[in-house]
Amino acid sequence: MITRGYLESGDAFGDWLTGVLADRLNGWHGGIRVCRIEPASHIVCRYEFGTGLRVVGKFFGAPTGARTRYDADVAMENEFLRLRRVSGWIRVPHAVATNSNFQSVLVTEYINGPTVRELLDAGASLYDPLTGVAHLLRRLHDATRTSFKRERDFAYFHAVLDQNGLPGPLRERFNRLLGAWWHGTRLDRGGCMVHGDATPGNYLFDGEICAIDFEGARHAHPVRDLGILAAEIRASGASTTTAEDYIGHLLWQYSGNEDEFRHHTAVLPFFMALGYLRIARLPWRAAERDRLLAEAEACLGAIHR
Structure with a gap:
């Protein structure tokens, strides 16, 4: 969080924001403190009012x-x-x-609390936060069940592969493994709305879980959210044993019974591979790229086991 200064009276955006929140400000007027929230895929700022009210502005017209x-x-x-x-x-x-006049800004309430990413980096226990994430995702998925069009998940998978710019032989190996998953039966279940960007930074924990950033929400296989989150945990630097314990806990809390747990465990490698590839394309993870690609290939290879 980086303080950027204040919006004073007469600032067009600040005046609009004050007007939008007038019923919660009870006549208050004054400078609005601005803090930049990073990292983020767009400019995102927290706005703090003298009453203690805080909101977040996400500027879709200012991608980063x-x-x-x-x-x-x-x-x-x-x-x-x-x-x-x-x-x-x-x-x-x-x-x-x-408001489309201010870089297409979306204003939301501010939720105070660390992200699961911050807790992970600090070495805090994730069992309670991950229980909350699992239950939240299960409620979202169950409420939005629909038919599953696997073409969408495979198209997205290939798009992420394209973004990684793999050499020909490696890309061909990925294509063959994806073909095996396509012709297999593990993915043969219904779909739902998924969060779409289920990274640890998009879940806040203040005693209960709050999900943020639904820009990438879409209809897909429900295990997609679990796989992306599992890959993020596994690639976080936590010990292998700790990461595997957390992933097993996430799956168990998400699953309604042992049969579901076994099914989700069988599907998870496909979406963990997608998660690794999403991380591998990031410039600031370049030093880990080869390892992440190897992990993704190994996960897809689970179709033969």
Whole structure:
């Protein structure tokens, strides 16, 4: 969190924001403290008012990641509507307002608490937070069950492979392994709405779990969220034993019974491979790239075991 200064009276965005929140500010006027939240795929700032009220602004028109070609207003409205929709089933920040005149900004309430990423980096126990994540994801998935079109998950998998720019022989090995999964039966179950970006940084824990960042939400296989999160935990630097214990705990808490647990465990390697490939494409993880690609290939190889 980096303090960027204050929005003073007369600032167009600050005046609009104060107007939007007028019923919660009880006539308060003054400078609004601005803190930049990093890392993030867009400019994201926390705005603090003298009353103690804090909100977050996510500016879709100011991307900071690799993806820059998209309709910012559509992305803004989509996340606003998704947050409003899923709030009936799971805890997410309240979506306050949008405004296309200020870099397509989405304003949400601020949730105070560390992310699961911060807890992981600090070496704190993750059993309670991961229990909360598992139950949250299960509620989201169960509430949005639908038919599963595996073409979408495979298309996304190939897109992430493209982003990794693999040499020909390695890409061919991945293609063959994906073909084996395509023709297998492990993925033959229904789909649902998934969070889509189930990284530890997108879950806040203040005694209970709150999910943030629904820009990537879509309909897909439910284990996709679990696999991406499991890959992030496994690649975090935690010991192998600790990471495996956390992943097993996540799966068990998500599963309703032993049969489901066995099924989810059989499907998990496919989506863990996707998770490793998502990490491998990041420039700041370049030193780990070869290891991450090897882990992804090994996970896909589980189809033959």
